[in-house]
Amino acid sequence: MKHCLVFNYGSSTLKYAFFKGLRKLRTATLKAKSVEDCKSIVREVLRTAQRVDLIAHRVVHGMDMDSPMLIDHAGLQKLRELTLFAPLHNTLALAGVEVCIQELPHVPQYAIFDTSFFKDLPFTSRAYALPTELYQKGVKRYGFHGISYSYLLQETARLMKKRVNTLNLIMLHLGSGASVCAVQKGKPIDTSMGMTPLEGLVMSTRAGDLDPGVVLYLLKMGKTPEEVESFLYKECGIKGLTGDGDMRRLIEDARKGVRDAEKALSLYVYRIKKY
Template identity: 40%
Template sequence: MKVLVLNSGSSSIKYQLFRSEDWVSIANGLVARIGEPEGELRHAWLAADGKEASSRESCPIPTHAEGIDNIVACLRDTGSLADVSELAAIGHRVVHGGSHFKEPVIVDDAVVEAIRDVIPLAPLHNPGHLSGIEVARRLFPRVPSVVVFDTAFHQTMAPTAYRYAIPEYLYTEHRIRRYGFHGTSHYYVAKRAAAVLGKPLNTCNLISLHLGNGASATAIRVGKCIDTSMGLTPLEGLVMGTRCGDIDPAVLIYLSKNLGLSTEQIDRLLNRESGLLGMCGVNDMREIDRLAAQGHERAELAIGVTVHRLKKYIGAYYAELGKVDAVVFTGGIGENSAKIRALACQGLDRLGIIMDDEANSATDSRGERCVSAPEGAVKVLVIPTNEELEIAQQAMTAVGLQ
């Protein structure tokens, strides 16, 4: 059997097709610029000889329905999916499940309405997700659709961690609280970290650091999330590519009163024009690292602020957990930047976090690996994330086939 994973946005659909017996990804691609005059189609697949093949073309894609039709046609044409009957499930990524969902669920009308109900909490994401879900249900009525929520893993947080110190009615009537995101990634790498440690997940205390253009930290006690850095939205927490992360709320008032900025302008400023981009004009850590090596002061500052914030979260979560088995780095920066990993762990020897500089900087190392010194009480792990695989596996579990 096979599982199709769809990540449907407002104007795009990413997909990946997995073979369930060995969880090999046999096809993936992107349908972009849906609804625009000229859409884009990218497909890659494993050919009969085991080599990867790919195609790319441009054509109008008026709706999500045409986009998914194109995906299925390509899967059939390339032999990746001979017939829809081969599909055991379709897994859908949904950014926000509010407090409704703590685990994956098979889609029915009530689930659709619950996702629609939290659109005010994720107005840029959930409408696009719903479009993909509704099209898949209509086109493939006999294939169960399963939704996996970015927020679900964090629903084990206690009220002391997820409540803001604001008037009660804002929580009870308007659902303003911390939800957290990147949950699918944090759960996946937590399971893989437990396997690397040779321990059951429900015995592991971990600090998971998903570092990419979006970045978040999560404290995991005995396999469950007890705290995470993102909040009501993905804006809170660590320094990110274009998001500011933690900031004094009074800055928003200042921007409005003294600069005359509208709520839309403030939203754009903090979400799209801040973070690494705002500090040094670049949001790619590889380029920032190159500029810093050349003595670019703003690039050096951007790295310094990023690491300073990262260390604060490591320290805070260590204090919350009391005992830590491993610090886990994942995401594009976490997996590939030896410098950021080294700086984040620098000076934490007394906490038992000791980096093995040679292992950390080894350029020929890829995949899951330990980069801490043998004498360190806390392991430092690098675990490549795979959110699509996690969604596929959770979808199979939800339909009772795993």
Template identity: 40%
Template structure:
């Protein structure tokens, strides 16, 4: 069976083709083909269509035709309260995903557009939606409910958590590499990419995470602020420094590493600027690491100690970002975690 997998992120779109037999392996096999598009203002969903069709129309096709693909899987960032398990995509499912698009403005709408592209190219081929929020359904109410009016919770305003597909995979992979039963482990998985989140995982189940109702909460990210004092927003609105329609854009696209450094949302660019003596790049890095340390401490407290610290995604795994990992674990002696083990986890997960 050939399965095409589409992973829409906030800064890129990854497409991979897999060949699977009847028995599913613990770890995914190497893809038959993979490609990636980095999002820019002038690149839209049409680029995904062009990329997918190169599978059978390109200079070096890997398929005879689109009929060779049996199924398409999509990573969907927000499933809301309705979707926790993978589902086959139908018009009703698409409507449900659209209904929570406001909760994940950088993701869900684009993912729906890609689903439409696949329908255009492949007709009624089975499409499966896998939700990033699903893994965090085990988070207890004390961690999931915001301390505002209780009516918020009854209306679906709660902490959902994100990056769940990757957090779940990394927990299982870490257990196998450590040769431990996942049910016995207390893990903190650190997904550090353009979007960043931590998850506290006990016995294979998420019990807390840093992202919440939207992927904006929590750690400092590439272009997202992470958690800030909510009082800042009405203050800026009252002073005319910010218009209501600008809030989403400022917090999701003009903050984080980009907002503080004034240079880039890419950690590699920030680190290069630090070497050139750029003070705002240094400040951006210091805030990033401080917030990361604080988040790890909070997750460790939820777990009552940790057995391993796992790093994943672009910033977490890149060898050039060792200073991020070393900064993150600089104070782990107080939470009983081996610095050497934490520092090498990204290598283990490859």
């Protein structure tokens, strides 16, 4: 029976789990906000592992990839190309993959993409109202948290004792990153995130839906594209409104009557209700 190691790279944590067949042996969630954090954690996990036959990595952005990808030489190059579309998440995953290649070069590795769940989104949900040539070059809505939504869909069907293809659902993924997804007859028909994980709901450090004019304004004020990118991924959302992106602290402060926390929580909830 194969021993499998699974890594899940989030925007603020790194989760891992060991499986023997389908049986979970061990799991942990650790804070990891930088490439160096990820490399250190992955290296330590591999060091303490007694046996690893296969490694699977959650990768946030896979563009139009509709199935898991073997990470061979070509697969590794593809992962490097994909960091352009989700720099916060894919860069962390790439760092973990490269450590695994260094430490266990003969163990097969696979990338499992969040975006694959949304591969059949209808055009009305997939497209932006931009020139067609941009759509053909990949400028379109992909959706994220697909692995989470796939699990929710299957588990809901099990609990309700219904077939997946009979379910009409509104599902939410609420963490440091947050999104909402609509499912009709077991298939996703819309979602709040778009070409990148920046679109949609208010998040821990991301603003969600934003007038593109704000980006133009920041560029005209002298910020570089790299500075704007870092700002939008790391300094907005709940953190921008209150100075701290921790949702647990936000809720505690709101309960205590801290005005900035109350306003931020109201905005967070309003955006969810709006969707």
